[in-house]
Amino acid sequence: MRRVVIVLLLLAFAPLQSAELDKDLADFKREVLEVNKRLLLLEEELLFPADTQVGIYVSLDVGHFFEPDSITLELDGEVIASHLYTEKEVRALRNGAVQRLALANVKNGGHELVAFVTGDGPQGTEIRRGVNGQFEKGHGRHFVQLHIEDDESKQQPRFRFRDWR
């Protein structure tokens, strides 16, 4: 008997709910997004203040000769990030998106970056490269880009760090 009542209640409840539910869900999502944004801004400000913050990004341009598999990043001799790529992430990079690989705190002055990149090159050959780069941290946030681009003349990928301010 109890089960029948529950089933009947469920059947009566559904049409009443679904109309309002979409709107309530949209309102809820809006508020969660707002709280999430404020918390992330607060956390980033506390953990990585703008004066010491450096962001390291990866981009792939256009990716005919290289498909990344993994990247390990060192900043001043310390490993600060390691990443294994999924198919979706590679597709996003190929479409021109940019990945934030790491966010770190550094003092003003010169710093060294080293990235160890593995992946598939032309005709499926395995590629392993080490890439070096320096940057000069000044006042304010600093961005560095690990740019992977196609070298048409050599039919090979080319890797380099560059400042992105």
Added chain:
Amino acid sequence: MRLLLVSLSLLLAAQAWARLDQEHKVEDPAYGEVAYLYLQGDYFAALTRAQMALERGEVPHHRSDLQVLLGAMYSAYGMPEDAEQVFSALLDTQVSDGVARRAWIHLASLYYRQGKYREALKTLDDKVGRPEAELAEIYYSLKAKVLMRLGRYEEAAESLDAFAADNPLNAYLRYNLAISWINGEHPSMGQEWLWQLANLPPGEAETDAIKDKAMLALSIYMLRSDQEERALEVLSAARAEGPFADESMMLYARALLIEEQPGKALPALQRLDQMSIQRPAVQEAQLAIPLLYDQVGSQKRAKAGFETAISRFASLDDYLEDLEGRIASGEWFAEMVGEPQWSTAMDPVPPFLPQRVSSFPTFYNWFATAGFQQGWSQYHELMRQQNLLSLWQQKMPALGNMLQAQERKQRAMRPEAQALLESLSHQDFQGRLTRLERRYQEALKDNDPLPFATDEERRLWQAQQEARDLTGQWGDKARPDMNEKLDFYRGLLLWEMQEDIVPRQWQRDRALKDMESLLEENRALRSRVLYAANRVERLDHFNQELPELQRMLAELQQRADSLMSRQQYVLQAEAVQHLARNRQRLRRFSAAAHEGLADLVYRSLRTSRMPAEPAPEEQPAQPEAIQ
């Protein structure tokens, strides 16, 4: 079907971003980062990052591009009002033609989702016109969908012809249009299009699914329009696996029975018999098998078939009744949801794995509907947000500690910094440098070499001056050649100092400039120290923000619980409705099986009670008697 939906959403996502094999165009890292999340379908993380970028002014080059993306994401994430607001605000400002066209297309897409088909078409025609190549796909597919909804099928077909025929989205839309034609005014055109789709080269899972679906629709149409032979031809090529295999097999058996080839139909039905009784095609096969035996005169097997069918239908009905109870108690739903494994707060929605529940074949068709998928994704999205909110709750004490640590540090450093600034303000570096510069200019003007002399030269100059003063005091006692010698040495020293006066002046000029730049750096550092020492409002703001955020988190967690329950009830109610329809059909099948069995027994009894006639030698064999 689900694969098809996923691929369609990915395709649409890629089109909204629209970069195909081009050089890198991203100038603001934040914009590229939003795109990275967006292209992976993680709208929640992408929306959060986009809002952060806009608030912090991180997108000087791509502000309007990001707003288009933001609107598209709001729309895809089930926030149509926010999407409309973003597009309207963007289109009210001065933006490039390309950005405006993309915004209009997304706005038209939003109208389409809201069922405002005429508004969508008007926007596409009046505001977008003829789109550039990179927007062609999304434009024409959207236009075709709108035109189909408005019943303007010929124009929809023209729109579909305007973009790549090998695109799965195109195939999907062509299928919809073909079905509309078959059920409408142009059945032959619909049949032709279905034929083309059914003959697509096999490929990805979504292509194969659309091929199967077209084949199925085509054979149903052929069976309805008395083209049994062609239907048989089509169905014999259908795949024995895939989501539509059981329906194809059942249709094949039906076509064979219509064509009076029961011998060939039996293997197909027996194969279906091996599958789960929860599937509608298998239930139909249960009934078809004894009827087929009866048709070929094997009454004994027919009777056994009917009895098996009745027994299986009864046990299935018991199972469904029990399932209804488990749905009502929430047990079924909990089993479906399982325990998602989260690793980070921004994890995407976990994959849908309904196979884990024993009732999967019962709800198979319902699981493939857009309505179920939407409700299910919403439930999982709520779960993810609930998880995110609890992770933030866990982090709140740590954030509070970090804030306190920064406050302590600032309290300790502030007096030190203020004392340093105070001492620096008394140094008057700039005044001293200005005086030095003035002296330098005067020395240049007077052509005075002394300010540029070395220490040794200055010492000699000083000694010479002292000697001259001393000899002056001696009066007449001084030797006459003494003054001449001193004048000679003075002249010599002056000559030496004048000889390389230009490099000396240049060196001094450079030293002054170096000091100027050092002083500039010092000023910048002092202003930063001053700013940091007096930056109390930042920490005050955080101190106010933290408790407010904590309160909001608690309130949102409660709302998430309530919304999850409501979404769960909606899905459970739909499952109960689906189950009720299933049970109704099952009852009809069961009644038909009882009727078939009764009829068989009746016929058998009549046969057994009829007086036996001597059988002529040519007479065909009597049907088997039922035991």
